[in-house]
Amino acid sequence: MSILITGGAGYIGSHTCLELLNADYDVVVVDNLCNSHEISLHRVESLTGKRPAFYPVDIRNKDALRKVFTEHSIEAVIHFAGLKAVGESTQIPLAYFDNNVSGTVKLLEVMEEFDVRHLVFSSSATVYGDPHEVPIKEDFPVGQVTNPYGRSKFMVEEILQDTATSDQRWNFSILRYFNPVGAHESGMIGEDPSGIPNNLMPYIAQVAVGKLEQLNVFGNDYPTHDGSGVRDYIHVVDLALGHLAALKTHWIDHGVHIYNLGTGKGSSVLDMLHAFEKACDKQLPYQIQPRRPGDIAQCYADPAYAEERLGWKATRTVEDMTRDTWRWQSENPNGFNE
Ligand SMILES: NC(=O)c1ccc[n+]([C@@H]2O[C@H](COP(=O)([O-])OP(=O)(O)OC[C@H]3O[C@@H](n4cnc5c(N)ncnc54)[C@H](O)[C@@H]3O)[C@@H](O)[C@H]2O)c1
Ligand SMILES: CC(=O)N[C@H]1[C@@H](OP(=O)(O)OP(=O)(O)OC[C@H]2O[C@@H](n3ccc(=O)[nH]c3=O)[C@H](O)[C@@H]2O)O[C@H](CO)[C@H](O)[C@@H]1O
Numbered sequence: 063m064s065i066l067i068t069g070g071a072g073y074i075g076s077h078t079c080l081e082l083l084n085a086d087y088d089v090v091v092v093d094n095l096c097n098s099h100e101i102s103l104h105r106v107e108s109l110t111g112k113r114p115a116f117y118p119v120d121i122r123n124k125d126a127l128r129k130v131f132t133e134h135s136i137e138a139v140i141h142f143a144g145l146k147a148v149g150e151s152t153q154i155p156l157a158y159f160d161n162n163v164s165g166t167v168k169l170l171e172v173m174e175e176f177d178v179r180h181l182v183f184s185s186s187a188t189v190y191g192d193p194h195e196v197p198i199k200e201d202f203p204v205g206q207v208t209n210p211y212g213r214s215k216f217m218v219e220e221i222l223q224d225t226a227t228s229d230q231r232w233n234f235s236i237l238r239y240f241n242p243v244g245a246h247e248s249g250m251i252g253e254d255p256s257g258i259p260n261n262l263m264p265y266i267a268q269v270a271v272g273k274l275e276q277l278n279v280f281g282n283d284y285p286t287h288d289g290s291g292v293r294d295y296i297h298v299v300d301l302a303l304g305h306l307a308a309l310k311t312h313w314i315d316h317g318v319h320i321y322n323l324g325t326g327k328g329s330s331v332l333d334m335l336h337a338f339e340k341a342c343d344k345q346l347p348y349q350i351q352p353r354r355p356g357d358i359a360q361c362y363a364d365p366a367y368a369e370e371r372l373g374w375k376a377t378r379t380v381e382d383m384t385r386d387t388w389r390w391q392s393e394n395p396n397g398f399n400e
Contacts, residue, residue, distance in 0.1 A: 064088040064134045065309070066178075068121050068169065069142030070114065071098035073253045074184065074242055078140060078302040079114050080106045080251070085306060089114035090134045092121060093143065097256065099398040105250045121165040124172055131176040138180035138312055139173060140305055141166065144214070148188075148356070149260060151211035162214035163221070170225060180312040182235040182305055185219055187294075187324070187361055188212040189238060196328070197364035200238070200320045208356050219320075226318045233316050235308040240294035240324030240363050242301050244383040245390035252390030253298075254397030263295070263383070266335060267391040270342045277346060279331050281353035286360055290331035294324035294362035297378035297386070307374035324363025325376040334380070341384035342392070 065082055069075045070091030076098075082089050083106065091103060091114050100116065107113045115134065119126040121143045130136075144162040145151065151158040166183075173181065190198050191206030207213045219236055226232045243263040245252030258274070259265045268274040282289035304323045311319065329337075339346050369375045394400075 063137050064090055066090045066092060066130065066134070066136045066139045067114075067142065068092050068139065069144065071095060071100060071102050071116075072142055074239075074298060074301060075142040076102040076106055076251050077246060077298045078142070078305050079103070080110055080246065081299070081302045081306055083110040083112045083114065090130060090136065091116045092119045092127070092130055094118065094120040097145070099254070101398045101400070102251050109246070109248055109250060121169050122160070124168050127169065127172040128175070131172060131178070136176065136178050138182070138309060139169065139178065140182045140309070141169060142184050144184070146211060147260060148209050148211045151209050151214070155210035158210045158214050159217075162211075163217050166218050166221065170221075179231045180233045181222070182237060182308050183218065183222060185215050185236050185238045186212065187238050187240045187322070187363065189216045189219065190361070192358045193361065196360055197326060197362050198322065199364045200322055200367055223318055230316055233312050234318045235311065236318060236320045237304060237308060237323050238320065239301060240296050240322070240361070242298050243295045243387060244297040244299065244378065245386045246299060247386055247389070249386070249389035249393045252387065252394065262293075262331060262334060263387055266338045266346065267387050269346050270338060270344070270388065271391050271395050273395065275347065277335060277348040278351040279335075279348050280351055280357060282350045283353075284359040286330055288330050288332050291357055292328040292330050292360035292362065294327065295329055295334065295380060295383055296324050296376050297383050300325075300376035300378050304368065304372070304374050307368075307372035311372065319371070321368040321372065322363040322365050323368060323376075324365050326363055326365045328360055328362040329380055334384070337380045337384045338388065341381070341388040
């Protein structure tokens with residue numbers, strides 16, 4: 063069974079390719095490499111002994127996509143391709159709508175031409191905005207997003223709902239990720255942000271490896287156990303396995319199904335910093351700074367529905383996440399730029 067992975071050379075995509083290959087799926091990757099390196103796929107190949115087919119193609123190029131669907135018997139698509147930097151999305155919103163929204167529409171059009179009706183979509187907990195309570199359940203209000211990136215995810219969710227309503231042959235899994243972190247335990251693939259990281263874990267990792275001076279903790283006056291922001295960090299391998307679990311439901315089911323992929327546990331910025339200090343066995347410098355505009359106090363999932371319906375549950379701990387991030391970062395201080 064061939065599964066098309068858009069954005070498969072990226073952080074979550076490469077980990078998902080690896081798990082799919084280990085589970086004996088045939089994997090076809092489409093990625094324009096705008097935020098990744100083909101070397102991630104070479105490393106997936108050396109870890110699994112299997113080579114994913116790779117097309118350096120932009121999902122907005124329908125002719126190039128058609129060629130992929132012609133050359134492979136694709137049964138389902140896992141759709142990671144898109145831009146993901148919140149700050150950048152406020153500077154160049156049209157690029158975000160073009161890649162994330164138009165790109166998805168073009169992908170769906172080509173899927174329809176080839177009668178491929180199964181798609182697993184990478185959404186984000188950002189669609190919940192500032193939740194009225196935690197833990198967050200899938201039926202909480204969505205759409206109060208504060209930036210173009212979040213809006214693009216929300217818009218795609220709506221497009222998938224409308225498409226499924228128009229034709230019952232469509233089958234969509236919408237996966238709302240909480241905060242993906244960590245790396246494969248081999249230390250051979252991991253997150254490789256370009257420039258200075260915006261997200262907490264890669265930032266801490268670069269402080270630990272000496273590339274950045276200190277962590278700036280954005281706020282210590284939130285109503286949380288230590289005043290710093292609380293999030294639901296999920297190991298990227300657990301997240302990858304969530305995609306396999308969602309994919310399996312596609313052969314028995316139809317319509318749109320939405321799942322929170324999180325652990326259900328909240329950790330603060332300082333919790334994560336101290337866990338990382340244990341993993342790398344050194345003290346890491348930090349300074350308390352004002353709150354970052356747009357941040358919320360706390361965000362963590364109620365993952366019960368995913369467990370009930372997918373039989374999937376995150377099992378890796380914060381200790382696993384920090385240990386694996388440290389192994390990846392210390393063995394690849396410059397990421398995939400060897
Ligand atoms: N990492 C997170 O924290 C997080 C959280 C929630 C949701 N998501 C979503 O999950 C998906 C994967 O995220 P990631 O962290 O692996 O990001 P990533 O940037 O590492 O991976 C995305 C991949 O898509 C490719 N790509 C981008 N635009 C493309 C296009 N038009 N055509 C073909 N390829 C294109 C990039 O080169 C990259 O390899 C994204 O859709 C992201 O929005 C990520
Ligand atoms: C507003 C925003 O950007 N939202 C995105 C960001 O969520 P988050 O803001 O939840 O993720 P993040 O990793 O940027 O921040 C997590 C927590 O760490 C804090 N922090 C972060 C960096 C730092 O240098 N110092 C620091 O204190 C931050 O204030 C927050 O409390 O990333 C997610 C993926 O993981 C999603 O893509 C979200 O859409």
